[in-house]
Structure formats: C-alpha cells, structure tokens
Amino acid sequence: MTSQPLHIHDDKIAHLEEKANEIRRDLVKMLEHAGSGHSAGPLGMADIFTALYFHVLNHRPKQPNWKDRDRLILSNGHICPIRYVCMAHAGYFPKKELMTLRRLGTRLQGHPEKDRLPGVETTSGPLGEGLAQAAGMAYAARMNDDTWRVFCVTGDGELQEGICWESLLFIAKEKLANLTIIVDRNQIQIDGFVEDVTGEEPLRDKFESFGFHVIEIDGHNIEQFVDATEEARAVYKKPSVIIANTIPGKGVDFMEKKFEWHGKPPNPKEARSALAQLRTLGGTIQSEHE
Template sequence: MENEDLSRHAVHVRQNIVKMVTLAQSGHPGGSLSIVDMLQVLYFDTMRLDPKRPHWPDRDRFVLSKGHTVPALYATLAERGFFPEEELWHLRQCGAMLQGNPDMNTTPGIDMTTGSLGQGLSAANGMALTAKLDRKDWRVYVIAGDGEIEEGQIWEAAMSAAQYKLDNLTLFIDHNGLQIDGATEDVMDVMPIADKFRAFCWNVLEIDGHDYDAIKGALAVAKTTKGKPTAIIAQTIKGKGISFMENVVSWHGKAPTKEECRQALAELGGES
C-alpha cells in the first residue's frame, strides 16, 4: 500500500482512538497513539489475513503484548473491515464486544488474549513454534512496550525464541520512553535495548516507528532473516499526533474531556 494511503488510515484510526476513549471515559490514549503507524503497515501492507475469515488457518498472527493499548488495535481492525466501526463507540461498556484488553474469544481479529504485561511474547513463541512444527509458512508479529520489557518473562521468552530459531517471529518494541509512573530510564532503565536483544542472539533493527518506509524495510529484512527472530526497536512518540498529549506521561491512562477531544480531533484534521 502507498504511504499516503497508510497515512490516511492512520489519521482515521487516531481520530477513532480519541473518540472511543473519550466516550468510554476510560482507556490508554498515549501508548495507543504511538503504535498506530506500525499497525497500519502490518494490517494493510504486510500481514496475510482475511477480515471475512478471522480464523483462517493460514493467516499471519498478531499479538498485542501491551494489551492496554488495544484501542489502537480495535480501531485498526475496524478500519480493515473485521467488524463495523460502530462497535468502537461501546468500548469498555458492560456486555460490549470491545473490552479494556484484547479477548480472542469475543473479538474478530484478536489472535491472543492479553493484558498482564510480559506474557505476549511467550504466547507468540508458541504460535511461531507451532508453525515450524506443522511446516506452515505463516508468520507471527508482536508489539511490546519499552516499559513492559522490564518484566523478566520477556527475557525468558527472548532466550527461548533464539534457542528454537524462530525466524518466523518479529517483535516490535514500542520505544516511546514513558510508562505509567514516568520515564522508563527513571523507573527501571531498560537501555541499551538493542544490545540486550543482540546478546540474546536476535537479529536487531532500529527504526523511526512513524516512518512507513522504515517500518516496511525492517519487516522486509525480518522476512529474509534466517535462523533467528527479529526485534525491531521502534522509536516512537507517546500521544503521537496530538500536541498536548505528545511525550506527556499523564496521558498514559487518562481519558480526554469533551473539549480536549474536540481539540485533538481538530489537530488531526477531523471534526472539531
């Protein structure tokens, strides 16, 4: 897909993230906005999938390990045609399909239920190993947060992925530098991320997580890398696209007011 089309989808997805979190008065806008561009490349340019057949056995799989940023995934799935956009306006409501974390049992297009941080990569390892054992060519993609990789299970999973040579596995690290309690370097310094994954025998790429050509290029390299999994360290901006949210830690898990929503939508070029 052309970059201008990806950008158009990204703008619409960001608008819908703001609207759905505002309507719910609950959710995590900051980290949702930072992963939007990676999701557009995955779902519109890279992954093999069929929205009409969400359980198609030969599809590529995606695991949102940082499950609290699921508004970005829900908005992307709606944009891709997995379910009607109207479902977004019921986010986090009792009995609604779209809850605060992904649920593979209720939502078309969700391949893994996540929420407890640090567990998504382990689940993705299992999927990727299954494909290897069954001699299937589908691939597995994961997005984890840079705060999330403070979890020890991530590194156990990283070691296992290298041990089993899961070259059909690609992990994005959403490196926006902020987590719920502040900067990652202050809470629990995760740097140097790239060197740590290299030490765990991964193929490691470092990119601008908002540059479509860079994302596409990194995914192309991952597909041709044999014998080891790929980690893509994506430098991103928390709250990307909205001036008063960008790089502001308080927007990790705070819903906009109606006035803030209007301002955000105006900045994104939508209804004000």
C-alpha cells in the same frame, strides 16, 4: 488481502499515512466516548498498526480464523484501542461498535479477550505474556511446517517483566525466525520515563547479545517500518526485533511525550482540540471543514 510485493510505492505510503490519520481520529472519538482507556500508547502506535493491517499482514478480515493468517499478538494489551480501530477499518466488525469500548457486554474489552472478538488472537493485559504465546505459536508453526508469520507487539516498559527475558532466551535458542518482535520504544510507563523507572538501555545490545537481529526505526515512518518487516522476513536464521522509536500521544501536542497520558482518555474539550489538530495535521492545513 494477500502478500504484498517487497517494494512499497510512494502512493501506497501516502495512502497509509492518510489512513493512519483517519484512524487516530476515530481512536480519539472512541476513547472520549468510553471515558476510560489508554491514549498515549495507541496514538503512538497508530502508524505501525495501520501499516500492519493495511499492508504487512497476510489476513482475511471476513475470515478471522483463516488458518494461514499471519498472527499479530498484542502483548501490551492496554493499547488495544488502536488494534480495535484498525480492525474495524479493515472490516472485522462495524465501525459503530467502536463506541461500545469498555461498556458492559461489549466485545471490545478494556483489555482484549480472545473469545470475545474474533481476530484478537490472545487475551492480553498482564504484561509479557503475549511474547511467550507468540513464541509458542511460532514454535508450533515451525513444527507443522506452516508458512504464516508471527508478529508480536510489546511495550518497552513491558520488557521489565521477567517472563519477557525467559521467552527471549527461548526464542533465540530455538531460532524462531518466523517471529518478528516489534518493541514500542515510547520511553514512558505509568510512573514516569522508562529510563528513570528502571532503565533499559542499551536495549539494542541486550537483544543482540541474546542472538536477535535488531532493526531500529522511526516508528512514525511507515516506509521504514515496512522495510524492517521485509528485512526481518529475509533474515531466516535468526528471530528479529524491530525497535520502533515512537512518540507517545503522537499527533496530539498536549499528549505527546507525556507519561501522564498513559492511562487516561481525553475529556470532551480535549477531544475537540485533539481532533482539530489531527484534521489540520497540527495546524499545517489552514481551513478545516469537518
């Protein structure tokens, strides 16, 4: 895949939306089969990851270590199921391998490991650390005059880690404009709603006061997301943060906005219900055949 033109056409958006739905279904099947793993975050980030892997990123699935690839750093490693499904769909590995998630000997570890699965970039799970590594990569890339970009996905709960703010100070001071941070602002964490646990608002102001260019979007609007990545690319004197407001569990009504679904998979009955909802786009399609 090569760099895409600035403007994204409506038919491409429709194609990506369809793809995101397909990816959500594989995600539910994979999580149910694994019997362990995170549901809410991966479903909530399905649209953005689909847009990244099938439009935004400059990457070569058959050459995962291609030196000029854009680096996608997943800082909140626990949402790796969505990355795995997108990677399988993009051709990094066979889709049937998705069913090995979290099993002994699998390349699809519960939290992703760099050396097990080519294309994963970093080992992540302990929160905040992807952001620091993304900063290191962006800094090194600039030293080398490399033109590839770094995208770093973080959770909003994750921003409570001190290392995030240490890293943000560094990124802002060094003006690492080749780095785009994507905050999954889904408002939930394990113990409850983010605003109840510690509170992060006004989040936009916090980033702006550090010296970031901030773009707020609806994280389920692929066009908005693609436009935001282009805007971030155009802002060449400052690093950018895309605050993506997402609905955790998006697409499955009984998971949406429920922090209880942060860290558990659907059981077989729940998975059947979830898949039916996704196939019928929440009941808007009357007959379902699958």
